Amino acid sequence: MNIRENIKTLIIEKPLKLDCGRTISKFPLAYETYGKLNENKDNAILVFHALTGDQFVTGVNPVTKKDGWWSYAVGPKKSIDTDKYFVICANVIGGCMGSFGPSHENPETKKIYGTDFPVITINDMVNAQVNLLDFFNIKKLFSVVGGSMGGMQVLQFVSNFPDKSKTAVPIACTSSHSAQNIAFNELGRQAITADHNWMDGKYNSKSTLPDKGLAVARMAAHITYLSKKGLQEKFGRNLQERDDLKFGFDADFQIESYLRYQGSVFVDRFDANSYLYITRAMDYFDLVKQFDGNLSNAFKKTKTKFFIMSFTSDWLYPTQENKDIVIALNAIGANVGFVEIDSDKGHDSFLLEVPDFLNALKNFLDKSYIESNNES
């Protein structure tokens, strides 16, 4: 995938030693910004995207021509108010929206990296993105915010750089990927690698792509983002443009048609190898293990003010896993607030129009911003 126009890219000159042992340097980090950085440079919020997100948080994504993935939450007068805050979001390394990833050409072989791309971690992702602070000359962010894998990056960022953000909002996430999380990711990876067109990850040199495998991966993952109740209410056993069952394997049910559609639109915007790499990064995420079994140690001496949110119907990153982070923070006397939001929309709730969630996010940020201005 070529780096397209409309994508702002920062070349990170400084070598970055990855967790896998390899070192990368002079690599591209694609980013986007919204709102204006104020004179004091104290209104910046770094947003971290989830597995299939990208730097185009809100407005129209110039590549896909669709609304940004967090359009409900980010924009003028919205929860993350771009009239007030300067929002920065970068495509994670390993991704496919301009940042250094497996679809880039390996200068040594002149071929795409494919599976020769180094395995990256959540830690590597935030260590790459912290360079944006220097680039914008920001000493301290006002906040780091993200849901799902974005939330994991929030936790890792605050752990790695305890003085670089006044507040932190990890949403619907975990401090350690569970066996169930890993299992679903493995299902997706197996679907991709079982596709003939995947060709050990070297597909980009051919004209055919492992679209079928990637679509199945997306379909399986999509189910995990929704709740049983939400699915039942939206689709039930409704039939798709037919009056009766057809006794065949076409999409008789609306839910089948919906999933097929989700799979088909996903392959147009996402790279199969990136999917392998990013899901791997999530699976490797274990902040508890990084700190020898004690999550509290990840946040020792933190002055960051945390606000954690989970959703009642999220079974992928359930409330208890979010609460474990709250407990670890309370154990060291950190400033942490927590609320579980009532929603039938499953893990996806953080991306959707869920007023209780959007209000809580806005109230936390706006009040904390006033508070931090009064202190300084």
Added chain:
Amino acid sequence: MKAEYNFIANIIEKNSTVLDVGCDDGTLMEFLRKNKNVNIRGIEISKEKVQICISKGLTVIEGNAELDLKQFPKNSFDYVVLGQTLQAFINPEIVIKELLRVGKKAIVTIPNFGNWKVRLDLLFKGTMPITSSLPHEWYNTPNIHMCTIKDFVRFSETMNFKIVKSLALINKNISNISKSNIFLKNLFGELGIFLIENK
């Protein structure tokens, strides 16, 4: 704002750390933050109330005091406040122990079931008392462990904690409770306010 908030604020020293257990809509938290410059946190079981607290810029955790106090290490706070909810817990003994583990001191307020209105209600009507501060029927009341001021004093003896200060609220006036006047305070007091600590 509840009448007792002023008196609670008077007990708490400036610039201390406070946990408000069952902080409701954060009114007391705001009051203490403003008047006592305390570093204050809250725990509240109702999502709606937590949302209100967040809109006031308060740090609150949605949770249940019976289950969620255990996450705080010993002596995390200078004061832990428990306002008029001790009687609603399944196990007030455990809650009191937890309050005094998490806080160096605890401030506990109780609606006084020994108040004369309550006594008369039961005496003359022969039904479970319903008053303005205890408006529920026996079958739907959250207050499953009602006690009197005298009961709480006895409770301190069996539970082996120390009452540092005890106050009775009568008609929006506050007065000290002592050994000599406890009969009257228990009869007229609407609310007991106790500052307690471990022996």
